[in-house]
Amino acid sequence: MMTVDNNPVAGSLKPNSPLLALEKKIQAAGISCEWTTSWDESALLQIDIASGRSSRAVLISEEDAPTCLEMDFAKIRALGEYEAFDALEENPSIEVALTATSGPTHRLVERIPGWVTATPEENLRTKAQGSVTITGTRGEDWSAEISSPSKRFSVFCSFGPVTLKLKGRQLRTYPEALTFLESAGNAILFELDLKYGVSFTFRRMRPVGPMRFGRRTHQNASAPTLPKLQYAAEPLSLYRYARSAVGMPLLEFLAYYQVLEYYFSRYSQRDLLDKLRNELRDPNFRADDERQLSRILRITRQPGRGYGDERSQLKATVRYSVSEDAISDFFSANPEVLGYFSAKRQAIAGLEPVDPKRKKGDLADLLCERIYEIRCRVVHTKEDGGGQVDSLLMPFSPEAESLRAENVLMRFLAQKVLIAGAVDLPA
Known part of the structure; x- marks a missing residue:
């Protein structure tokens, strides 16, 4: 001393x-x-x-x-x-x-x-x-x-x-x-x-050290201009709700997730429709050929990319709205968030580290798997049927507080999905 x-x-x-x-x-x-x-x-x-x-x-x-x-x-x-x-x-x-x-x-x-x-x-x-x-x-x-x-x-x-x-x-x-x-x-x-x-x-102790996260945005020096895009009212309302959920990371996470969820039906079927369209446009397609009709049925039933359960729909929505390079750039611009996601010992038990530089597989898929798992642990608040009691994310717990870093990513994804779903605003 x-x-x-x-x-x-x-x-x-x-x-x-x-x-x-x-x-x-x-x-x-x-x-x-x-x-x-x-x-x-x-x-x-x-x-x-x-x-x-x-x-x-x-x-x-x-x-x-x-x-x-x-x-x-x-x-x-x-x-x-x-x-x-x-x-x-x-x-x-x-x-x-x-x-x-x-x-x-x-x-x-x-x-x-x-x-x-x-x-x-x-x-x-x-x-x-x-x-x-x-x-x-x-x-x-x-x-x-x-x-x-x-x-x-x-x-x-x-x-x-x-x-x-x-x-x-x-x-x-x-x-x-x-x-x-x-x-x-x-x-x-x-x-x-x-x-x-x-x-x-x-009153809870304020997060310190690595628990403090804030997305680093590019400082735009130009004056604001009138928008050229019009954003869907419902998901934009959810986005604004998430932004207002100060000090409530669980609520903020769910609101951002609902922004993504709003577009599930649109993007989860896009892959399927493209495949069906290509089959039907083939000059050799014959409606009286049972083999070809069976192929059409298999396409509609497959749980492939962008079609099927909620997890697949989440992946399809993120994949359509955000490029791999954009996700990598996000982590590069936010080193604190990158350190949180890539840490060997994760703040939320059971999650696997995600490191864009050492990824094993599609980065968007890895992040969506993580997002979906967190979503389930937030929503399934029951002892039986929703997983183990100790796997739940309860309000005010240290794990729930760590969602502040997850929410930096969720805000980025919600913004990208809103932009992807926007239409031109009449001049």
């Missing part, structure tokens, strides 16, 4: 800085920490808080250091993928940030019977919004509270006007704490929605 003597960040602090005292306390507790800086070059101490078998980094400023000196970091753990922390103290408490999903937070909480709004003096002094306590009728050994973030929580997570606190339940292990948060906490939020029409969800 670096010290003041050999670390320029720590060396910029005054000798009596509470942040230096906090570093010594953290090191004495055997907890990993290191120095870093904020956007304005202010010193920050990054502390690795236990989170099951892993850890979560939190950044502590010099302003927050005095509050942290009063904490026992060995008795604090982060929970799951949420902005949630568990304090293993004499008065145990789990605290998780809430996000309103059906309106402004301050309006929603006021609709909960028992909500007590903070006085102007309390708001000025502690920035408190108010609180409501939730108790049981069966002699439970725990209670809940929706209120402004605690002072400790505000240090770890600056998000949000309110948090949910589960108080009083002694939970020794990390799995016990996470399970209690998810089962009891989600039950509370569901019943608040059921009874009062207020909808909240647990």
